Amino acid sequence: MLPSARFDALRLRARLNASLRGFFAERGVLEVETPMLSQAGNTDPNVASFRTEFGGHVSAGPGTRWLRTSPEFPLKRLLAAGFGDCYELGRVFRDGEAGGRHNPEFTMLEWYRVGWNQHQLADETVALVQGALALVDRRAEVMQTTYRTLYLDTLGLDPVTASDTELQAALGSVQIDPDGLTRDDWLDLLMTHRIQPANPADRILVVHDYPASQCMLARIADRDGVQLAERFELYLGALELANGYHELADGAEQRARFERDHAVRGSRGDALPAIDEALLAALDSGFPDCAGVALGVDRLMMAMSGTGRIADVIAFDFARA
Numbered sequence: 001m002l003p004s005a006r007f008d009a010l011r012l013r014a015r016l017n018a019s020l021r022g023f024f025a026e027r028g029v030l031e032v033e034t035p036m037l038s039q040a041g042n043t044d045p046n047v048a049s050f051r052t053e054f055g056g057h058v059s060a061g062p063g064t065r066w067l068r069t070s071p072e073f074p075l076k077r078l079l080a081a082g083f084g085d086c087y088e089l090g091r092v093f094r095d096g097e098a099g100g101r102h103n104p105e106f107t108m109l110e111w112y113r114v115g116w117n118q119h120q121l122a123d124e125t126v127a128l129v130q131g132a133l134a135l136v137d138r139r140a141e142v143m144q145t146t147y148r149t150l151y152l153d154t155l156g157l158d159p160v161t162a163s164d165t166e167l168q169a170a171l172g173s174v175q176i177d178p179d180g181l182t183r184d185d186w187l188d189l190l191m192t193h194r195i196q197p198a199n200p201a202d203r204i205l206v207v208h209d210y211p212a213s214q215c216m217l218a219r220i221a222d223r224d225g226v227q228l229a230e231r232f233e234l235y236l237g238a239l240e241l242a243n244g245y246h247e248l249a250d251g252a253e254q255r256a257r258f259e260r261d262h263a264v265r266g267s268r269g270d271a272l273p274a275i276d277e278a279l280l281a282a283l284d285s286g287f288p289d290c291a292g293v294a295l296g297v298d299r300l301m302m303a304m305s306g307t308g309r310i311a312d313v314i315a316f317d318f319a320r321a
Contacts, residue, residue: 004311004320013301013313015135020089020109020297023128029085029111034074036091041066041273043261044216048095049273050104066273067093070294071110072217073279076247079112079290080282087111089297098318101239103310105318107297114290118218118246121291122206122232125242129204129234129300136304140236144206147228151187154195159187159211160226170194184213201237201303208232217254218245234295236303244293251284 003010021031039062041049050067054060071088078086092108113121126142133139151159155170162170167186168178174193181189199205212220212227219230230246248254258275265272301313311317 002320003315004317005313005315009301009305009313010315012135012304016132016297016301016304017089019131019135020128023131024087024111027085027124029087029113030083032075032078032083032086032088033090034068034071034078034088036068036093037065038068038073038276039065039274040073040276040278042069043258043265043273043275044069045261045264045268045270048097049271050093050095051271051273062274064274069094070108072292072294073276075110075112075292076287077278077282079114080285080287085111085113100309101299101302103298103314103318105321106310106314108294109297110292110294112247112290112292114288116291118208118230118232118244118291121244121293122208122234125234125244125293125295126204126206128295129236129241132300132304138202138304140202140204141200142204142206144208146209147207147211148209150195150205150207151190154198155190184211187211187214196235196238196240199235199237201306203237205235206232207235215248215257216243216245217248217257219248232293236300239299239303240296241299241303242293242295244291246291247287249283249287249289251280251282254283255280 024031041051047069049069052065054063054065070092071090075086075088087110089109090107091105093105095104098104130139148159151157157166157170164183164186167183167190170190171193176189209223210229210231212229215229216231220227221230232244233240234242262272298310298313302308302310305313307313
């Protein structure tokens, strides 16, 4: 019967939500609401989606619907239609993600800035996080670096040139079953098991220029002969809070990425969510140059509250829902 979070955490969440809305109101970024159910889904092989069946008449469209893992696709359709800077603060859903830091439904803040690149948006994300920390009388130092420099400085290895064997060895005492793991998997394990835990609790770490193989929905650029994704991630202490991109505006390239995702999913026997044709049409219709970022509000609440348990900052966690 009882909530998983204390009342003071729920009161802090209310203050945070009001602060976030005030932050964007001051900057002229408009709040919108987009569908939670879609006929298309997230094709990312590392993200599992919930799906459901619509019981109404077939004239309403495809019966299989996917619960959103983020509001990204409809927000981008609004941008393509000329709506301008916008954000959404709401619930998103990911199957199979339940534990100390994960809940299958959680709160995401996602926003887009027309005419901005990922560096400008990273600075705004830092300002937003600092504003949230001020609610609990805290402030963090800020460190911005590149993905390659971070690995060189913290682990003494170059993520671009190091062999897979060297990446595995850098995990030290962390024992991982190597079956089926790719180079990007090993790099990600080094981030989550070696780099993130060492980031001080009072430091905001912003990492730019990821390997092109980790481009997601970001543009790819050439940096001194190396192909890199124009994206950033923001960490507060050991917690990853935000992931932002200089957004890809090429429908054909995005379709190719979706199809590569399907190939990976198919090889694993995973579900194949329908590709979002409306998004691809939006990208080809004159999609504006822009940057976007998604931030986990529950993770931010955890950092503000000094807890490692997501259950401590949501009214009822998955076990009590």
